[in-house]
Amino acid sequence: MSALADGVYLIRCAATKTVVTANPGQPYPKLVCSKLNFDSIDQQLFSVKVVGKNSTYLITHVSTGRVADLERHDPADLTPIITYPVHWGDNQLWNITPNGGAYQVLSVSSKKPWDLTGGDPKDGTPVINYRANGGQNQLWEFKKVGPYVS
Numbered sequence: 001m002s003a004l005a006d007g008v009y010l011i012r013c014a015a016t017k018t019v020v021t022a023n024p025g026q027p028y029p030k031l032v033c034s035k036l037n038f039d040s041i042d043q044q045l046f047s048v049k050v051v052g053k054n055s056t057y058l059i060t061h062v063s064t065g066r067v068a069d070l071e072r073h074d075p076a077d078l079t080p081i082i083t084y085p086v087h088w089g090d091n092q093l094w095n096i097t098p099n100g101g102a103y104q105v106l107s108v109s110s111k112k113p114w115d116l117t118g119g120d121p122k123d124g125t126p127v128i129n130y131r132a133n134g135g136q137n138q139l140w141e142f143k144k145v146g147p148y149v150s
Contacts, residue, residue: 004096004103006049006148008062010036014102015136016121019044022061022083023124029061031068031081031127033116047149048096048142056108057094058086062149067092070129075110078117079129102139104132113138 011020018033021044036044045062059068066083070091086092090109097104105114107129115130119137132138 002098003050003055004048004057004142005144006047007144008045008047008146008149010044010143010145011046011059012141012143013116013119013137014139014141015119016116016125018116018121018123018125020046020127020140022064022066028066028069028071028082028084029064030071031083031114032124033121033127034123045145049148049150051093055095055097057096058092059094059105060086060150068094070107070109073109075107075112075129077112077128077130079110081114081127081129096142099139102141104138105140114140 019036022029023032042063047060051058061083067086069082069084071080071082073091093108095106112129115128116137117126
């Protein structure tokens with residue numbers, strides 16, 4: 001696999017095949033995984049754009065224009081990934097690197113990957129920051145569905 005090209009993507013957990021979405025109804029919605037839902041597909045689309053060297057990306061929720069953000073810049077395990085207005089802090093930048101047939105999404109600030117809590121396939125399971133453990137619930141499939149939009 002090669003580096004991701006800029007574009008709009010569905011992001012799916014390799015372990016559960018559930019899709020990342022922003023949990024609506026919160027001031028700073030947490031990223032959660034759910035079954036693909038064509039009735040609310042706009043909630044499940046993310047613009048991914050390379051913004052630096054070493055495969056550093058900004059991941060923007062298309063529907064809200066907010067970016068994936070390590071909440072409170074907290075490097076601790078179990079910290080939620082939320083959406084937040086862009087401020088270009090390291091907690092909003094992600095290294096996306098190929099790993100087998102999927103990708104690992106690592107926080108630039110914590111150096112820890114996105115993790116689907118417990119690999120749980122239930123709708124609403126949070127995406128968190130967690131130390132690397134080699135689990136499939138820390139690998140993500142990026143399905144390009146369109147060109148990059150800002």
